[in-house]
Amino acid sequence: MRLIFQLLCLLVWAISCAAQTATVEALQAQFTVHSQTRELGYHLADITLQTVTIEAPSGYVLDASSLPSVGNKTYYDLVKVDTKQQKFGTRTQFTIYLYWQNFRSVQEVRSYKLGALALQFVKDKTSIKVPVKAASIIVSPVIPTVLDEAHLKPRADAKPPAKAYTADIVAMTISALVMVWALIYLAWKNDWLAFGAKHAQPFRLAFRQIGALRKDQGRTALYAAVKAIRNAFDATMQSSMSTEQLSSLFIRYPHYAKLEHEIHQFFNATDVFLFANQPLNISVKELKSFAKQLMQLEQG
Structure with a gap:
């Protein structure tokens, strides 16, 4: 009897957890998350701007304590966090600006992941956590990794593409002669010069x-x-x-x-x-x- 009772308790707990998980997933589905970051073109000490936009149902408020704190992270330092809130009909748009900066020099092109986010939204007594996946960027080395003779010697200036100007000169000469002839003819026809x-x-x-x-x-x-x-x-x-x-x-x-x-x-x-x-x-x-x-x- 005791074993059956324990099994029943375990079953009720599992059903409760499943129901709670389904409820959380249903609430999370009401949130729309967009993360935008330029992925290429970074060197040492460059600032990376990550823009996170979340559309939430009306009434939800962003819990500021769930925002990442400014300071050192795994590969990047978070130097600044800005937030903006705007209403659109029955939904509220939250925009979060994250400024990341890298102070680590590398000798090869490497891909880095910025910090993942777990943002908390509160409405009345309901609290829901909305995850934001970590953005990925590519960082280039400060100097070339191979300093051989080919890299040290300046390259020759690029020559402009060769172009034949003969046809253009002939066309311009003919046009100028025709214009001069037309002016002379008009001057003679209208007796402008009185020769x-x-x-x-x-x-x-x-x-x-x-x-x-x-x-x-x-x-x-x-x-x-x-x-x-x-x-x-x-x-x-x-x-x-x-x-x-x-x-x-x-x-x-x-x-x-x-x-x-x-x-x-x-x-x-x-x-x-x-x-x-x-x-x-x-x-x-x-x-x-x-x-x-x-x-x-x-x-x-």
Whole structure:
């Protein structure tokens, strides 16, 4: 009987422990743990920042006594611990910043484990322990472990990759020549530079004479502009031109036919202006533009 009683007690204890373990695991499952650490690139005395983020159900408070204490550890010294708490809806996020520092020199690349954590969270009378696995980092030696001639002798400077510039130079030269030719053509087309003033073609000379009038819009300037264009027609045909003789102009110089309508209007309006002393409803600016069109046709 005594043996059976002891077996029953042992069975009840085992069931109780199993139930308690299941309850703890169920509570721990409500906690989400993330640990973040840069694993590579450390040397002697470098600081390693480990960021531990734990999301807990609302109401749980971190027990500060469960945080690791600052001081010497197995391989690393814990030099600083910071905590931050923030609420997100029904959950609370705890962020723990752990600053680890290594003062141990090694002669080879070695992997080290930082300290594991067992954080305690309390709610009312309930206490739950949440484990955090130890993070792992890789530490490099302070100096090369093999100091042979290859390590002591400085390496030669790296040469830049060879590049053929011939095609680029040719392309730039062609582009520059095309641009210069275009500028020269535009300057000649629009008479920007006024070269060869003594031997200029008739309408080019008329365009320059009207341009010399500048902003003068009086009757004298208007008369001078009309005479400049009429003289250019006379010089082109080498005879005194009238409205009746325009057909001869278009037969001898067909390219002026593009402005046949405008030329007829100009002669009709200026005949009245010159010979009947009637006002002219054309400005000096418009006459200059007309002379420019004739100049460009004159150039072909």
